[in-house]
Structures are given as structure tokens and as C-alpha cells.
Amino acid sequence: MKALEATGLCFRREGGGEVLNDISFDLDRGEALAILGPNGAGKSTLALCLLGLLAPQRGVVRINGAAISQLSRSDLARLIAYVPQSTQSVFAFEAEHLVLMGRSPHIGPFGAPMEEDRRLTQQAMELTGVWRLRHRPFTELSGGERQMVLIARALAQDAPIIVMDEPTASLDLGNQGRVLALVRDLAHMGKSIIMTTHLPDQAFNLKCRVALMKQGRLCAIGPVAQVCTAQAMSDLYGAPLQSLTGGAAQEIIAFAPRLD
Numbered sequence: 035m036k037a038l039e040a041t042g043l044c045f046r047r048e049g050g051g052e053v054l055n056d057i058s059f060d061l062d063r064g065e066a067l068a069i070l071g072p073n074g075a076g077k078s079t080l081a082l083c084l085l086g087l088l089a090p091q092r093g094v095v096r097i098n099g100a101a102i103s104q105l106s107r108s109d110l111a112r113l114i115a116y117v118p119q120s121t122q123s124v125f126a127f128e129a130e131h132l133v134l135m136g137r138s139p140h141i142g143p144f145g146a147p148m149e150e151d152r153r154l155t156q157q158a159m160e161l162t163g164v165w166r167l168r169h170r171p172f173t174e175l176s177g178g179e180r181q182m183v184l185i186a187r188a189l190a191q192d193a194p195i196i197v198m199d200e201p202t203a204s205l206d207l208g209n210q211g212r213v214l215a216l217v218r219d220l221a222h223m224g225k226s227i228i229m230t231t232h233l234p235d236q237a238f239n240l241k242c243r244v245a246l247m248k249q250g251r252l253c254a255i256g257p258v259a260q261v262c263t264a265q266a267m268s269d270l271y272g273a274p275l276q277s278l279t280g281g282a283a284q285e286i287i288a289f290a291p292r293l294d
């Protein structure tokens with residue numbers, strides 16, 4: 035049985051056009067999938083449908099064979115965690131409190147956090163290097179620090195599937211590497227990870243499967259070296275690109291814009 039299965043997802047906003055058009059793919063346990071596509075392609079909308087935060091007009095998302103539309107919010111939260119693209123929290127929660135909220139599905143609405151919840155919160159914050167920020171208000175953290183705290187919250191949630199929407203968007207190169215290593219290690223531990231990104235080199239680094247999205251459609255899915263060819267990337271972004279190569283075999287490892 036697949037960890038996650040999306041079948042024929044179609045989503046349209048009220049009064050708008052089709053944002054997702056017949057999207058189908060699946061994900062195994064311990065697998066990372068990078069979703070690439072130009073701005074507005076529908077990547078975040080797809081993420082929200084996978085999380086059950088948006089309801090597609092057609093199609094179904096299954097986790098371990100069960101349709102998510104049939105699961106309660108808290109059951110779903112024990113199965114799938116979310117790292118949003120960027121969050122402007124209006125509440126000045128301490129960073130530690132925000133990460134502890136990731137434990138909510140395990141605590142229940144009226145319960146108090148137990149020792150184990152606090153231990154997992156600390157562990158997640160240490161793994162992401164933000165334990166030292168634990169007493170700082172989330173609203174006063176830098177964009178990158180917030181991003182790491184949100185990743186810690188998803189880790190504390192301890193769900194078998196994690197959906198990350200551009201998790202490295204505001205991170206410096208060091209923290210980008212830390213997040214990528216974390217994604218690799220989490221996948222080795224058996225977690226299934228879906229990550230949207232604008233940087234194909236991250237998929238080359240992870241040697242993971244890649245899905246290409248354009249105008250609400252999935253146009254290709256497969257191993258990064260097969261899918262992310264120079265031609266496919268230029269077509270995807272509608273722009274001239276140069277391929278960057280590296281390693282002993284001088285394989286493609288990244289793309290950069292080409293100014294003709």
C-alpha cells in the first residue's frame with residue numbers, strides 16, 4: 035500500500051479557472067518527492083489539497099489507503115505534517131510554544147503536554163538548530179529563523195508524511211544544506227516527504243524523484259536525472275537556462291538563468 039496516493043485531483047477557485055487539472059501520483063514510505071514548477075503553477079494549491087486544507091472538486095487523496103476526506107482533522111494531523119511557505123503570525127508565541135503546538139494532535143484539545151511532548155519539542159528544535167531561540171517571540175525572528183522553527187514544529191508533530199512548501203526559500207546556504215540533509219535523513223528513517231522548490235539542484239542533491247508542474251498539470255514525474263534535463267527545464271520555466279555540471283562524471287547538478 036502506498037503511503038500517499040493522489041488520483042485525478044482537480045481544483046478550481048470560485049469564479050476562477052482550473053488551478054489543478056487531473057493530478058495523479060503516489061509516494062512510498064521513505065521516499066522524498068520534489069515538486070518543481072514556475073510561479074503560479076499550482077504547487078502550493080496541490081500541497082493544501084494533499085493536507086485536506088482545500089477540498090478538490092474531483093479526485094481523491096488517500097493516506098495508507100484511506101481517503102483523507104473520511105478522516106477527522108486530528109487523525110489527519112497524526113498522519114501528515116505541513117511546513118507552510120511563510121507565516122506572518124499575529125500572535126507573539128514563544129518559539130518553543132509554537133513548536134509544542136505541533137504535538138497538539140497527540141495531546142487532544144483539553145489535555146496538557148506531557149514530559150514526552152516537551153522532550154520531542156526540544157529534540158526537534160535541537161535538530162533544526164533553533165533551541166537557543168526557544169524563548170524568543172516568533173514574530174521577532176528573522177524569516178530564516180521562522181522557517182527553521184516551522185520545520186521544527188512539523189518534526190515535533192511526528193507524522194509519517196511531511197509536506198514542505200518551499201522550506202528553504204528564506205534560508206542561507208548553510209541552513210539550506212541543513213534542511214536538505216534533514217529531508218534525506220527523515221526519508222532514510224522511513225518518512226515520506228513532499229517538498230516544493232524552485233531549485234532543481236536540491237533534487238539533484240537528494241537524488242530523489244521529481245514532479246514537474248505547469249499550469250496546474252503534472253507534466254513529468256520520475257528520477258531527477260531523467261526528468262530534469264536541460265530541455266525539460268527550459269520548457270518548464272519558458273526561459274533560457276545554462277546547465278551546471280560537477281562531480282567526477284561531470285553530470286548536471288544545477289541550472290542557472292542564461293542572459294542571452
Ligand SMILES: Nc1ncnc2c1ncn2[C@@H]1O[C@H](COP(=O)(O)OP(=O)(O)OP(=O)(O)O)[C@@H](O)[C@H]1O
Binds near residue numbers: 071072075076078080
Ligand atoms: N487565495 C487565492 N485566491 C485566488 N487565487 C489564488 C489564491 N492562491 C493562489 N491563487 C492562484 O492559484 C494559482 C496557483 O497558485 P499557487 O500558489 O498554488 O502556485 P505555486 O506554484 O505555489 O506558485 P509559487 O511558486 O509562486 O509559490 C495562481 O494562479 C494563483 O494566482
